[in-house]
Amino acid sequence: MFEIRRVLTHVEDIFHEFGPAPAQPLKRGAIAAVMTNPFAGRYEAKIEHAMEALKPIGFDMAQRLLAAMAVPHASIESYGKGAIVGARGELEHGALWHVPGGYAMRELLEKNGVPTNAIVPSTKKVGAPSTSLDVPLTHVNASYVRSHFDAIEVRVPGAPAADELVYILVMSTGQRVHARVGGLAKEAIVGKDGLR
């Protein structure tokens, strides 16, 4: 149903941003899979069944992203997801990614002992080839952890074509590099409701 045409992985180490460099640089990663949009060019009333077909794709992308970041599961502290829909598709096609994209990362982390009670934040848009998307990042177990509110720009040069979709997963190993605006700290997480 979804034919993957291209996969882009992006990993960045942030050493500092003019402030005192942490002992370990912050590592953030993104994976973007460019695939055919099975619903391009027409209105389809029923599209929900496509989410099932995206599940194995999501799980594979989550694993590839972690491999590209080359860190253990336990190092992942925040996550996010996004979708860019090519011009012959509609925003709702991007929404198909919510369940399979989010649960793919949660399953991978949970299986390996990382509690992920928090919602996976997301953005989506319809865009031309090379459109960039700011994908939000928040803590995997407590959405209100202020030090981990962040976003990473993701862009695939040349994609999506009009009849394509770009589905995106992102992960990070920690807080903003010089986080210092207070709020809930990760040490104070209760870990029950996914919020605090």
Add this chain to the structure above:
Amino acid sequence: MAIKLRKLVVQVDETRIEMGQAVEPPARRAVAIAVIDNPYAGRYEAKLDALIEAGEELGALLGNKCVEALGIEPGEAQSYGKAAIVGEAGELEHAAAILHPKLGAPLRIAVEKGAALVPSAKKMGTLGTAIDVPLGHKDAAFVRSHFDAIEARVSDAPRANEIVVAVAVTASGRPLPRIGGLQVSEIKGEDGLR
């Protein structure tokens, strides 16, 4: 390290299907990008030695990052290229100082051999400026299937006093090369051209 590194970005771009045709094996290209302080920002300096040294360091760092990200042996690297974007408080010659005198030697160690010239591009730019890094076969510049380019871009760089330096390495040529010319199988690899 002598360079002041703020950020390091590594991307791998894998094309599995192009124009509906399967690409077997997939075309795989990596680009590694460093965001560094420009020690000469805001003034004219006759000698650019610090950036020349930075180029040597970056050739090894970024070349190795690409090869590592592709998951290949150094000898399996096929094409390469380099580029730099200088923030507005610098000058174009700063890019030249990084790219041309010393970056190539350690890059050639990272990809094993590399008889061919490393194709390059440079420009002045601001945060989020993209640069197309040219790609050519590492042992024979005339291999037509490997003429290509890959975009490098860092959303928050270069700031005015920074330089973005990119090195690209591939494990293949273009996805569906079919315009003739010198083939990989015909490389002599002696003069860097054929």
